[in-house]
Amino acid sequence: EIVMTQSPVTLSVSPGERATLSCRASQSISTNLAWYQQKPGQPPRLLFYGASTRATGIPARFSGSGSGTEFTLTISSLQSEDFAVYYCQQYKSWLFTVGQGTRLEIK
Amino acid sequence: EVQLVESGGGLVKPGGSLRLSCVASGFAFSDYTMFWVRQAPGKGLEWVSCISSSSSYSYNADSVKGRFIISRDNAKNSLYLQMNSLRAEDTAVYYCARPTTFSPYSGSDYWGQGTLVTVSS
Numbered sequence: 029e030i031v032m033t034q035s036p037v038t039l040s041v042s043p044g045e046r047a048t049l050s051c052r053a054s055q056s057i058s059t060n061l062a063w064y065q066q067k068p069g070q071p072p073r074l075l076f077y078g079a080s081t082r083a084t085g086i087p088a089r090f091s092g093s094g095s096g097t098e099f100t101l102t103i104s105s106l107q108s109e110d111f112a113v114y115y116c117q118q119y120k121s122w123l124f125t126v127g128q129g130t131r132l133e134i135k
Numbered sequence: 136e137v138q139l140v141e142s143g144g145g146l147v148k149p150g151g152s153l154r155l156s157c158v159a160s161g162f163a164f165s166d167y168t169m170f171w172v173r174q175a176p177g178k179g180l181e182w183v184s185c186i187s188s189s190s191s192y193s194y195n196a197d198s199v200k201g202r203f204i205i206s207r208d209n210a211k212n213s214l215y216l217q218m219n220s221l222r223a224e225d226t227a228v229y230y231c232a233r234p235t236t237f238s239p240y241s242g243s244d245y246w247g248q249g250t251l252v253t254v255s256s
Contacts, residue, residue, distance in 0.1 A: 062242030064180075071230055071249060072180060077242030083235070084244070115180055119240050122194045124170075124182040 030054055030118050034127035040135040043106050049130045051099040051116035059095045060120035066129075067112045075101070075114075106132075137161040137245045139231050144250030151221050151254070157214040157231030157247055165189075165209035168239035171216045173227035174249075183229075184216060185239055199225075221254045228252075 031054040041047045051061070059079035064072035074083040076092035079099055089104045103110055111134050116127045143155040155171070171184045184205035186193040193205050204217040214231050228251050232243035 060240060064242075066180075071232075071246035072243075074235070074242045074244045077235055077244075083242065117180070117182075117242065119234075119242070122185060122239075123196055124185075126180045126182070129179050 029123055030057060030120065030125050032116055032118055032125050032127040034114075034116055034130050036130060037128070038131045038133060040133050041106055042135045043108060045106055045135075047103040047106055047110075047132055049101040049114055049132070051094075051101070051127050053097045053099075053118055056096045057118045057120040060118055061092075061094070061099050062117045062119065063092055063101050064115045064117065065110075065112045066115065072115065103132075108134075137233070139233065139245055139247035141229065141231055141247040141250040144229065144252045146253045146255065147221055148256050149222060149254055152217070152219045153221065153252060155216040155218065155229055155250060155252070159212045159214065159231075159233070162233070162245075164212040166237050167233050168237070169207065169214045170232045170234070170239070170243060171203075171205060171214070172230045172232050172243070172246075173225075173252075174230070175224075175227040178227075181227075186214070187239070188237065218252070221252075223254050226252060226254050 033052045035050045061079045062077045063075040066072045080092045113129045138160045186205045202220045206215045228249040230249045233245040234241040235244045
């Protein structure tokens with residue numbers, strides 16, 4: 029099983045500032061990685077797949093990068109609606125596994 | 136418009152059974168692999184089961200192997216999860232989800248709103 033580890037667990041950032049979230053895989057997954065945003069009471073929302081391909085409707089302030097075992101989600105200028113929990117998921121091989129999440133909170 | 140609507144959740148005693156359903160609309164359901172993903176209260180996401188478009192293969196997480204059975208009826212645009220021998224640790228919101236492509240090896244861009252399963256005596 030591929031273990032996904034996200035850091036930090038909680039990130040406090042002021043609106044308008046940049047946020048950088050990290051995700052590490054226990055073995056190489058090439059670019060078989062997705063990022064999701066989840067708000068309370070809602071299903072996850074796909075942000076990126078293929079590590080850096082933005083999903084439909086995702087604003088350009090979001091960017092995804094990385095390959096192999098190290099991945100980054102960057103939000104260039106935080107808006108109020110961006111404060112949520114973010115998950116990375118690998119789909120290189122079944123069992124698809126997910127990081128524990130990073131909670132992005134308002135500073 | 137793509138829609139996934141789950142149903143069938145509820146309160147069940149340990150050792151009991153439950154069958155979840157997910158009705159799909161707005162896309163060619165029979166072309167897509169589909170997933171069940173769950174989320175325990177206050178916890179992260181867990182991919183539970185996967186079934187190919189033609190039901191030729193299915194996969195389950197070790198945590199549910201031998202207890203949960205995923206199936207589908209393409210004529211009814213429906214996905215199912217038969218859950219047997221339920222345990223307290225199966226308590227979660229269960230989502231059905233669709234990948235972005237026909238292959239399962241992609242992110243999931245459409246999700247239902249979820250159905251809550253509570254296992255408790």
